[in-house]
Amino acid sequence: MQMVQLLKSYATGRRDFRGFDFREAWMPGIHLSHVQLQQADLTGSNLSHCHFQDVDLSGAMLWRANLTRARLEHTALTRATLIRSECVGIVLHHGNLSGADLRLANLRGATLRGVVLTNAQLCYADLTDCDLTGADLRNADLTGAILSGATLAGCRLSKVQLERVNLSGVQLPSPKIVSYPALHWVVEAAAGDSSLIERSRGAEVLYDN
Numbered sequence: 001m002q003m004v005q006l007l008k009s010y011a012t013g014r015r016d017f018r019g020f021d022f023r024e025a026w027m028p029g030i031h032l033s034h035v036q037l038q039q040a041d042l043t044g045s046n047l048s049h050c051h052f053q054d055v056d057l058s059g060a061m062l063w064r065a066n067l068t069r070a071r072l073e074h075t076a077l078t079r080a081t082l083i084r085s086e087c088v089g090i091v092l093h094h095g096n097l098s099g100a101d102l103r104l105a106n107l108r109g110a111t112l113r114g115v116v117l118t119n120a121q122l123c124y125a126d127l128t129d130c131d132l133t134g135a136d137l138r139n140a141d142l143t144g145a146i147l148s149g150a151t152l153a154g155c156r157l158s159k160v161q162l163e164r165v166n167l168s169g170v171q172l173p174s175p176k177i178v179s180y181p182a183l184h185w186v187v188e189a190a191a192g193d194s195s196l197i198e199r200s201r202g203a204e205v206l207y208d209n
Contacts (some may be wrong), residue, residue, distance in 0.1 A: 050071070123142070153180065
């Protein structure tokens with residue numbers, strides 16, 4: 001389906017575009033609400049500065065998609081593929097990225113407060129200055145990811161994989177509740193002691209905001 005057709009269909013009330021082919025689509029700044037885009041192919045599409053509200057992108061293909069400065073509210077991206085996607089400054093409110101593939105994604109300066117990232121693949125993703133306050137990262141794989149300057153207050157980190165992670169300048173407030181004895185791994189690793197990264201497995205830490 002061409003973008004002109006999508007916009008015409010959307011204007012007439014259509015909201016179901018599951019499985020449609022939107023590869024290389026040019027739609028910067030587009031506003032969509034209550035749309036079903038499950039399994040849609042958005043490979044290489046330009047969605048920069050878009051505004052999505054209550055959009056379901058579960059299982060969608062967003063490989064190398066441009067989501068720079070996008071604003072996504074109540075958007076489902078479960079099991080979506082976002083490998084090498086450009087998500088600089090993206091804002092995701094009440095989002096679900098569980099099981100999503102974000103390997104090598106550029107998430108610099110992203111706002112992912114409270115986002116569900118359980119079982120997500122974030123290997124070698126760039127999360128520099130990313131706000132992950134309250135995010136659920138249980139079972140996520142962050143091998144080789146860059147978390148420099150990121151905020152991890154209140155994150156759930158049970159069984160997260162953090163091998164070879166760059167944690168320089170990570171913002172970690174004093175712990176409030178610790179259910180894993182090696183809390184100091186997180187704090188000291190943030191200070192630059194990468195030798196403690198191997199002790200991250202199984203950490204469950206809650207922080208004061």
